[in-house]
Amino acid sequence: MIGGLFIYNHKGEVLISRVYRDDIGRNAVDAFRVNVIHARQQVRSPVTNIARTSFFHVKRSNIWLAAVTKQNVNAAMVFEFLYKMCDVMAAYFGKISEENIKNNFVLIYELLDEILDFGYPQNSETGALKTFITQQGIKSQHQTKEEQSQITSQVTGQIGWRREGIKYRRNELFLDVLESVNLLMSPQGQVLSAHVSGRVVMKSYLSGMPECKFGMNDKIVIEKQGKGTADETSKRRPSAPAHSGKQSIAIDDCTFHQCVRLSKFDSERSISFIPPDGEFELMRYRTTKDIILPFRVIPLVREVGRTKLEVKVVIKSNFKPSLLAQKIEVRIPTPLNTSGVQVICMKGKAKYKASENAIVWKIKRMAGMKESQISAEIELLPTNDKKKWARPPISMNFEVPFAPSGLKVRYLKVFEPKLNYSDHDVIKWVRYIGRSGIYETRC
């Protein structure tokens, strides 16, 4: 199991050092600093073995978190734990920075003591932790006996993510379907790989211990039910997303928040759960079939002699004309020996950014079924560098108000048998946002 946990600043100075096991010596802290942080080269592996001691590290901005062990631990678990640790710290004091860590170091030690015991991760749900690890410091005598046992039963209980007795005057929930669409396209316009990785994020403000059931246009469910009735819950955006002709979608795989009953999903494919209070990620999913690619990029790069490049890029939007895409950004890489660039674009603004070796073309808004074009002349310095320019792909960023996978929320039913509010009293909001993931076209 995890033998110790160190946090370093960018210089390799130790900010936090917590050793859980006797087999980790004091010199382990230095070994990692010398061999990894000060190695001054690209990290070749997130797992390093130095003198029979293994170091797992992740980096958040310029802070290094390293878990260290001498045993054959579950490596996936260690990384999952490090991410979780970052989440917990962020939930307590915001951004993970050297200053924040120094200011909260008492709190961090307290957290480390609670979420890791003898190197075994324990309950790390922020909701539960916040009930008894508070920044103000709680006096033990101020808690009543009931409160104490409530805390401990929540930390260890089956529903560790929600406490009892939550009350809201207005029962309300928000569902965000957030998708990032990833594409790798060949210069000839052939799709090399495309997939959507989506998340359903839920914000719930519900009283009591509500039992929820979530339904979407999952092909397997729809086919099972025949033509099921679609009780639309979208209120915030009543217009159905683009390409509504598609009835159901094939989900390659999905994973759920720990509140979802997995065995029920496995047997009936129904998604039922008691949600944590506030915001959480209900599920993640991935689709690869019938993806709506919101944009198509058509590049044309011509080398004119040894000192000049001509680049022409056309982008075409491919969705309902009534919808608007936002925050469009096309990034056209330029060679390292670029000396000057002249750009002409029909729409938006384009600029050559020498520090990023790219032409960045920004368009605020663009409706569906339109196209736009940019052309650029790139002057090159003559070099004797034999190596050819690697021609990195043209990448794109955007945001569209529909789900490129075609996913639709069919219902989210809420039952709370003990309290007297019904599914109809709950105000529900659904929103779809499609963003670009790694959306690249080779040129």
Next chain:
Amino acid sequence: MTDSKYFTTTKESALFPDVVNCMQTDNLELKKLVYLYLMNYAKSQPDMAIMAVNTFVKDCEDPNPLIRALAVRTMGCIRVDKITEYLCEPLRKCLKDEDPYVRKTAAVCVAKLHDINAQLVEDQGFLDTLKDLISDSNPMVVANAVAALSEIAESHPSSNLLDLNPQSINKLLTALNECTEWGQIFILDCLANYTPKDDREAQSICERVTPRLSHANSAVVLSAVKVLMKFMEMLSKDLDYYGTLLKKLAPPLVTLLSAEPELQYVALRNINLIVQKRPEILKHEMKVFFVKYNDPIYVKLEKLDIMIRLASQANIAQVLAELKEYATEVDVDFVRKAVRAIGRCAIKVEQSAERCVSTLLDLIQTKVNYVVQEAIVVIKDIFRKYPNKYESVIATLCENLDSLDEPEARAAMIWIVGEYAERIDNADELLESFLEGFHDESTQVQLQLLTAIVKLFLKKPTETQELVQQVLSLATQDSDNPDLRDRGYIYWRLLSTDPVAAKEVVLAEKPLISEETDLIEPTLLDELICYIGTLASVYHKPPSAFVEGGRGVVHKSLPPRTASSESTESPETAPAGAPSGEQPDVIPTQGDLLGDLLNLDLGPPVSGPPLATTSVQMGAVDLLGGGLDSLIGGPNFVAPPAAAVPANLGASMGSGLSDLFDLTSGVGTLSGSYVVPKAVWLPAMKAKGLEISGTFTRQVGSISMDLQLTNKALQVMTDFAIQFNRNSFGLAPAAPLQVHAPLSPNQTVEISLPLNTVGSVMKMEPLNNLQVAVKNNIDVFYFSTLYPLHILFVEDGKMDRQMFLATWKDIPNENEAQFQIRDCPLNAEAVSSRLQGSNIFTVAKRNVEAQDMLYQSLKLTNGIWVLAELRIQPGNPSFTLSLKCRAPEVSQHVYQAYETILKN
């Protein structure tokens, strides 16, 4: 206290008494800090630490469960013996506390205490209490108890601490649905150590584990994959469920690739193992392993590896297009690996070879130095795989000769020049140019150059005498490297004594290399599958390679396939984890002696310490002095046409044997010999309750004795040891008998004892008699057993065809023995391949008057050759076996070996 340094320097230990005084505070936050201080400094001031004991004990009874838990958690972390003693009572109370939070903390504390003082834990009976916690009503308590027990069990292998049985497994599976993500990991990792009793139980566990594949936590997913991969081994492939399970595994594995890069890396390293074990799972998922421009380098390299493993005829076009793209990237390591991958695709997918070669040529045209060098290295492999097919590209390669500066690329180029010397007009000039800086080259290049020039000489003897003389003297006289000198001398002697033989050896047809490279050795692979998700699977090394001490070094293996319907299975199918039967050929790596002599060396040999002393060198030169003269000037030196040689010999035999040599020579298969089923050697009645049964096996060149020890007495057995009496072939244990733990009553342990043949020799009657003494804490027992002779047949028992003819003639006729093998329904091919499995090699085969004649050779560990002629009449199940051997007494036993192998 605003700076973390307060806890990392040692000056503060002076404040000990003052800090301990603060312990009794009511402020929980302050209390936690004081406890933290104690954990860090108690060890340096054990006497002072005693002062804290009272407060600890008091806190363990505090009405607030959080404080009780805090106290017991902290106490376990203070590694001071005196304190540990006081810990026992509070711990016992906390293990039975009414609050689950305290119980879950106490469960982990038992593991802590065990780490400090294992004996104390056992004496105090904490282990039993811990076992009871597995049935606790709270899932987190169960999870922590499982984690603690698993850890304690690791330091006591085979203590049966976890005592997994269908009932306790059921409890764990129930808790699995309810506990936190971390608890699920502990439970799944523990489940993976269980071996279900039959396929039905395995299936029902799999069914209850599969829902975990949809968990958001990647570690839960990977641990579930581990359980499934392991238990799948027990399921029959015909089962519908087996197919469903395979299909269910792919999507979650692909999903892992959208996690954070560090987790992707862990997942990819594991997928690499899974793809080798069960390629069918991900064969349609090639695209997800395409490299993204922004992937960290470690993810890119791993993806590339998996792409090659998944490459097949169906997707090769896509893969090649990708690889070509990668070859233009920035990172040098990545580009190199991409170029190498193109070559591996050519070797793996024959249909794509041509496209791969042209892609490589395009890359060579880029003139990027490291790309060119890498391309040449892989083209050499392609030549090995498809000889006489792509030699047209040699001209292009030669153009780039000057730009090669890495040893591996230079060596590869030299190999190509030497191998195709007859087609390269200026081969001698090219090689001569390398020779100028001979001493500055690395060993790898020197060895390759030596071989290449000898090859050139054998092909074009007239123009290159001076060159070969020069390289031989450079290698033998001016070099400090023993490998180089040895090889130089071997060539020199070969050339000076028998140029024909030299030609046969040096220009021998090389075995083709096969498709897969870098495969993990199957037994290691099976072990690593049991460690999916852990560090071992990331390093691709067994835990013993990086874990210190005894912890975690228990050897794990996949469960054997058992079906509830059939009780026993034939022993051939019994070895675990080898469903595909034959093992893939692998490009010979360094240290492969046979390959080395046949100049197949592809990796740099490990250079030994230079042991040159002048006297040795002088003597050697002297010995060869005359030889060299005859080598250079002798009239017998011009080699006769190679084809004439076997014809001549064949004619002198006077029988129609000359047509019998059209067998393709291949490297012997790696699979092991036939294994006789275990027999009881020592019945329990004769050995005070110890029953020993066993058999002998030979696998990949090593002999072992597979023993099964059963304790049928009522007392525990310990201190096992084994000894052999002197015997005919010097068989002796190569390692002491290792029975890791005491053998409790009714327990059976399986041990494979490696043997060697370097023990003392004494002729036994019968020849294959082996007398064994086994000792345990009760007594010493003796028994004798007969070993089948074929465990002594060595892998290089294939005799050259001419040698066979000569030896056959040479052995006097009175040494010939004839036997009948009756009732064997096999045909000649089947016989030949089955015997080959046990290292009896068919040298030649011919068909005379509708009879198949097989000429076979085998060699015993002590160097005795046995030649055999097997006559098979189609339709007649009786074979006639004639054996010729210089030591006729072995014939009878060889015949018995034939019988055993053919009839089972």
